[in-house]
Amino acid sequence: MPEKPEINTKLYVLDTNILLHEPLAFLSFKEHDVVVPMTVLEELDYIKDSKKDVARDARVSIRAMEDLLHEATPEQMIEGVAMSGLGSGEAAPTGMLSIFADHGMPFEQQAFTSNENDNRIINAALYLQKIKLPRQVVLVTKDINMRLKAKGAGLAHVEDYRTDQLISDIKYLSKGYHTFNGDFWQCVKTVDSRTEGRDTIHTIDKKALPEAYINEFLIDDEEQFAGLVENITEDTLEVLDLGYDRLMGRNAWGISPKNIGQAMAFHALLDPHIDLVILTGPAGSGKTLLALAAALEMVIEKNMYDKIIVTRSTPEIAESIGFLPGTEEEKMAPWLAAITDSLEVLHKNDENVKGSMNYIMEKANIQFKSVNFMRGRSIQNAIVILDESQNLTASQLKTIITRCGEGTKLICGGNLAQIDSNYLSAVTSGLTYLVEKFKNFSGSATINLDGVVRSRLAEFAEENL
Numbered sequence: 001m002p003e004k005p006e007i008n009t010k011l012y013v014l015d016t017n018i019l020l021h022e023p024l025a026f027l028s029f030k031e032h033d034v035v036v037p038m039t040v041l042e043e044l045d046y047i048k049d050s051k052k053d054v055a056r057d058a059r060v061s062i063r064a065m066e067d068l069l070h071e072a073t074p075e076q077m078i079e080g081v082a083m084s085g086l087g088s089g090e091a092a093p094t095g096m097l098s099i100f101a102d103h104g105m106p107f108e109q110q111a112f113t114s115n116e117n118d119n120r121i122i123n124a125a126l127y128l129q130k131i132k133l134p135r136q137v138v139l140v141t142k143d144i145n146m147r148l149k150a151k152g153a154g155l156a157h158v159e160d161y162r163t164d165q166l167i168s169d170i171k172y173l174s175k176g177y178h179t180f181n182g183d184f185w186q187c188v189k190t191v192d193s194r195t196e197g198r199d200t201i202h203t204i205d206k207k208a209l210p211e212a213y214i215n216e217f218l219i220d221d222e223e224q225f226a227g228l229v230e231n232i233t234e235d236t237l238e239v240l241d242l243g244y245d246r247l248m249g250r251n252a253w254g255i256s257p258k259n260i261g262q263a264m265a266f267h268a269l270l271d272p273h274i275d276l277v278i279l280t281g282p283a284g285s286g287k288t289l290l291a292l293a294a295a296l297e298m299v300i301e302k303n304m305y306d307k308i309i310v311t312r313s314t315p316e317i318a319e320s321i322g323f324l325p326g327t328e329e330e331k332m333a334p335w336l337a338a339i340t341d342s343l344e345v346l347h348k349n350d351e352n353v354k355g356s357m358n359y360i361m362e363k364a365n366i367q368f369k370s371v372n373f374m375r376g377r378s379i380q381n382a383i384v385i386l387d388e389s390q391n392l393t394a395s396q397l398k399t400i401i402t403r404c405g406e407g408t409k410l411i412c413g414g415n416l417a418q419i420d421s422n423y424l425s426a427v428t429s430g431l432t433y434l435v436e437k438f439k440n441f442s443g444s445a446t447i448n449l450d451g452v453v454r455s456r457l458a459e460f461a462e463e464n465l
Helices: 016-021 038-048 055-071 074-079 117-131 144-152 244-248 260-270 287-301 317-323 327-332 336-347 352-364 394-401 431-439 458-463
Strands: 011-014 033-037 098-099 138-140 157-159 177-180 192-194 200-204 219-222 227-233 236-241 276-280 307-312 366-370 382-387 408-413 444-448
Touching: 011 016, 011 117, 016 038, 016 055, 033 038, 033 117, 038 055, 038 098, 038 117, 038 394, 055 098, 055 336, 055 458, 074 098, 098 192, 117 138, 117 144, 117 236, 138 236, 219 260, 227 260, 244 260, 260 276, 260 287, 276 287, 287 307, 287 352, 287 408, 394 408, 394 431, 408 431, 431 444
Parallel strands: 011 033, 011 138, 033 098, 138 157, 177 219, 276 408, 276 444, 307 366, 307 382, 382 408
Antiparallel strands: 192 200, 200 236, 219 227, 227 236
C-alpha cells in the first residue's frame, strides 16, 4: 500500500502536563503523528514514584506507551510506531508515535541553553520544526507561560490541548434549568394537559425549547410557573407541573429554600428516582448545606437509605493524611470541616449542639472517607456526598461513580471558580465533564445555584473581588 503523505499530516510534540491531564492523550490526534521527547519520559518517571495526586496518571501513561512500543527496536522508536488498531470509530488514531532523544541535540541548534525541562522540550520542537520542513510541527502544552516562551523562541505553531473539552467556555455549561422571559403560558402556543394521580403533565411543542434535556427545570421570571422536563419526543416535550409555590414550599431537616435555585435543588435531592444530583455554584450558595439536609431527611426520617458517606478531593492527601492522628474518619475530619459546619447550622437551636451532632452522626451512620480509598469498593443503599468535586479529573470522578451500587444516590457539589489543581481549568474539570455527559441521562439532574445566601459580606465578595 502507498505510504501516507507526511506533508498533509502534522507532527505534534507533547508536553508532560498533557499526559498527566489525560494519560492516553497521545491517542487523540487521529491521522497525525505524535512525538514524546525524552525529557517528558524523565518527568513522568519522576512523578510516577512521587506522592502527588497525578502519580497514578503518570503510571497509566507510561504503561500505555510501553504496551505500544515494547516490541519496537531503538530505530523504530525514533522513526515511529503505528498507533492504528488502538481505538475504534472515526477518532481512532492512524498516525505514528515516536520518542525523540532531545539530549543528543547539537548545542548550536538549541534556542535555550539553560537545562530546564520546559526549555529542552521547546528546543526539541524547534529542532523538529527545522528538520521536518515544510511539515507543520505543533507543540501541545497546557502551560500558558511555556506557550509564550515557545512562540517567542520562534516556534510557529503552539496549542493548548482541547480534545477533551466538551464546551469552549464555562458560560455555555448547562445550568439545569431554563428561564422563560415573561409568563410561561405566553411563550407556549399549544398545550395538551393531562392528570396522572396528583400530577399534572403538560405536552408542549418542542419548538418552544428545542435544546431541552431530561430533568431540566422550566421556570418563568414572573415566578408563576415551575415545571420539569420528564420526556422528550421528536416534536414534543412532556413537562411535569411542579407549581412555583409548592416548589418553594419544599423543606428538609428544618431547612427551607431561600430562592428558586435552592427549591429546584431540594426537588432533585429528595427525588428517589434521581441517582445523581450535581450542584454547582459560588461559595455560600448552599450546596453542602442542602445536600446534607436532604441526606439526613432521607436516611433518618424516611428510612430510604442506610448511611451517608462523605468524601472530597484532598490535594496532596497522600502526603498529608498520614501525619494526622487517628482513624481514617478522624484523619479526614479537617478536610471535611464544611460538613461538620453544616451540621452545626442544622442543629444550632438545640440545647446541646455537640451532643445533637454526635447523636445524628451515629444515627445517620455518617462516614468520612478519602477519595483515594474509594477505589475497589462497592457502595450499596447509601447517599454519597462528594464535596469540592471541581478539583477532580473525569477519570477520578468515573472511579467514584462506578463504585455506586444498587440503591445509592450520589450528590456532587463544586465551585468551578475555585479549582486548586495545577492541571485543571474550569472547562476541563471533571465536574464540567459530569454536567455535560450526564445532562441527557434520565437518572441525573443538575442545578446551578446562582446567588450567595451565606451573608451579605460573602455575596459582596463573590460579586466584586
